[in-house]
Amino acid sequence: MRxxxxxxxxxxxxxxxxxxxxxxxxxxxGRCVILYEAAPQAGGRCRSYFDAELGCRIDNGNHLLxxxxxxxxxxxxxxxxxGSLEGPSxxxxxxxxxxxxxxxxxxxxxxxxxxWILSANRRVPHTRARDYLAALTMRRxxxxxxxxxxxxxxxxxxRRLWEPLAVGGLNTSAEQGSAALFWRMLAExxxxxxxxxxxxxxxxxxxESFVEPALARLRVKGAEIxxxxxxxxxxxxxxxxxxxxxxxxxxxxxxxxxxILAVPAAIAARLVPGLIVPDRHxxxxxxxxxxxxxxxxxxxxxxxxxxxxxxxxxxxxxxxTVSAADRFVERAAPELRDLFWRDVAVAYRLPALPVPPxxxxxxxxxxxxxxxxxxxxRPQQTxxxxxxxxxxxxxxxxxxxxxxxxxxxxxxxxxxxxxCQLQALSPTVASGGPSPRALDTEIEQERHSVLP
Ligand SMILES: Cc1cc2nc3c(=O)[nH]c(=O)nc-3n(C[C@H](O)[C@H](O)[C@H](O)COP(=O)(O)OP(=O)(O)OC[C@H]3O[C@@H](n4cnc5c(N)ncnc54)[C@H](O)[C@@H]3O)c2cc1C
Numbered sequence: 001m002r003x004x005x006x007x008x009x010x011x012x013x014x015x016x017x018x019x020x021x022x023x024x025x026x027x028x029x030g031r032c033v034i035l036y037e038a039a040p041q042a043g044g045r046c047r048s049y050f051d052a053e054l055g056c057r058i059d060n061g062n063h064l065l066x067x068x069x070x071x072x073x074x075x076x077x078x079x080x081x082x083g084s085l086e087g088p089s090x091x092x093x094x095x096x097x098x099x100x101x102x103x104x105x106x107x108x109x110x111x112x113x114x115x116w117i118l119s120a121n122r123r124v125p126h127t128r129a130r131d132y133l134a135a136l137t138m139r140r141x142x143x144x145x146x147x148x149x150x151x152x153x154x155x156x157x158x159r160r161l162w163e164p165l166a167v168g169g170l171n172t173s174a175e176q177g178s179a180a181l182f183w184r185m186l187a188e189x190x191x192x193x194x195x196x197x198x199x200x201x202x203x204x205x206x207x208e209s210f211v212e213p214a215l216a217r218l219r220v221k222g223a224e225i226x227x228x229x230x231x232x233x234x235x236x237x238x239x240x241x242x243x244x245x246x247x248x249x250x251x252x253x254x255x256x257x258x259x260i261l262a263v264p265a266a267i268a269a270r271l272v273p274g275l276i277v278p279d280r281h282x283x284x285x286x287x288x289x290x291x292x293x294x295x296x297x298x299x300x301x302x303x304x305x306x307x308x309x310x311x312x313x314x315x316x317x318x319x320x321t322v323s324a325a326d327r328f329v330e331r332a333a334p335e336l337r338d339l340f341w342r343d344v345a346v347a348y349r350l351p352a353l354p355v356p357p358x359x360x361x362x363x364x365x366x367x368x369x370x371x372x373x374x375x376x377x378r379p380q381q382t383x384x385x386x387x388x389x390x391x392x393x394x395x396x397x398x399x400x401x402x403x404x405x406x407x408x409x410x411x412x413x414x415x416x417x418x419x420c421q422l423q424a425l426s427p428t429v430a431s432g433g434p435s436p437r438a439l440d441t442e443i444e445q446e447r448h449s450v451l452p
Contacts, residue, residue: 016044
């Protein structure tokens with residue numbers, strides 16, 4: 001079956017945040033947009049769902065935004081979602097040492113001049129102001145350098161601040177993570193002062209903040225949204241994509257049509273011949289505990305020296321995130337539940353027993369591994385085909401695989417499509433026609449309930 005597409009449309013494939021951002025930006029300029037998503041819902045790796053066994057909505061994983069994430073806030077502004085975030089009124093990062101129970105709060109001052117490092121109450125205990133300045137060496141780090149090769153891993157500041165920030169932000173261990181990428185992340189946040197570091201969290205859920213308002217806005221703008229539409233292949237002409245092959249139908253593109261491929265890296269590499277993408281991934285494990293968080297408890301706590309890394313307070317749930325979680329992905333859910341709850345109980349001053357019902361979610365391929373070698377594999381957004389652009393957290397945004405990176409890539413793709421700048425040739429893409437291939441999985445998530 002072949003259905004003719006309308007003239008001058010942009011076909012956005014993949015309704016994760018990159019695809020949604022691209023679609024929103026295009027719809028806002030009055031362009032005709034058709035958004036295709038393989039799954040029955042949008043949001044990709046950033047969404048919420050009702051967990052029937054826990055009896056509440058949970059996020060697939062805890063996501064933290066910072067006030068300096070400008071593209072993400074611009075996106076939320078466009079979809080009227082800024083009011084759906086909450087968080088502390090200032091940049092405060094509470095920590096607890098799981099081994100000795102020591103607590104402290106890192107509290108950058110709001111301006112760009114970082115006088116907070118001079119204040120013992122605002123910095124990490126047992127560190128000095130000059131320890132922080134050592135981080136400036138990352139500014140000139142060789143692109144092949146890892147974080148642990150540039151900063152001293154034996155230092156208290158490394159263990160109590162740089163490592164948790166790097167692992168959480170890059171989803172990669174400090175031994176493997178790129179120092180240059182970590183520097184870029186710090187420069188956009190901590191480097192711009194506490195006002196850019198104020199933490200922001202969805203008040204109700206990721207979908208309520210990032211996904212549902214975007215779909216509503218797209219519908220108001222007349223964009224068409226097709227769920228259950230899995231792209232199986234692209235048909236390539238000499239310099240253009242001529243057809244989109246979905247399971248149910250093929251769509252012949254008009255000369256004025258554009259395509260933004262906003263699918264995960266591995267799927268893009270199977271659809272676009274010769275495309276080089278990051279091919280090593282890093283897991284994230286989340287544990288959602290059904291319980292009543294203590295009133296007035298912090299929005300989140302960083303844990304040093306425990307199994308949990310960051311713990312988030314939600315409505316009726318306390319939720320643990322462990323990034324670069326290779327050491328946990330093979331362990332059994334009941335074991336992880338007990339291990340993580342020990343840290344939650346310490347951090348939020350709750351009884352160690354009984355352990356509440358929990359949902360363990362393992363995302364084995366949560367993001368690409370942000371190592372210097374893998375960063376070299378990030379592609380540009382333009383391709384050898386004039387009407388084909390790429391978007392997604394894996395493209396070369398200069399940022400780690402984050403909400404901010406995904407949204408920035410979506411906006412950039414929309415800009416390129418709008419400006420008709422589709423002629424650039426990417427050196428990472430070879431020309432030639434592909435054969436349609438089966439594309440079966442994109443999100444590999446394992447969910448384990450551990451109920452009493
Ligand atoms: C557990 C976890 C925790 C995270 N924590 C944070 C955090 O705290 N802060 C932060 O900023 N970021 C965080 N991230 C990263 C962030 O979620 C991702 O970077 C971002 O959501 C990626 O968006 P994307 O649109 O690039 O890709 P995706 O979300 O993967 O979207 C791609 C979409 O394409 C669809 N698709 C795939 N194949 C096809 C096809 N053939 N045809 C049609 N559609 C297709 C998929 O179903 C999916 O909806 C986290 C990620 C995970 C998994």
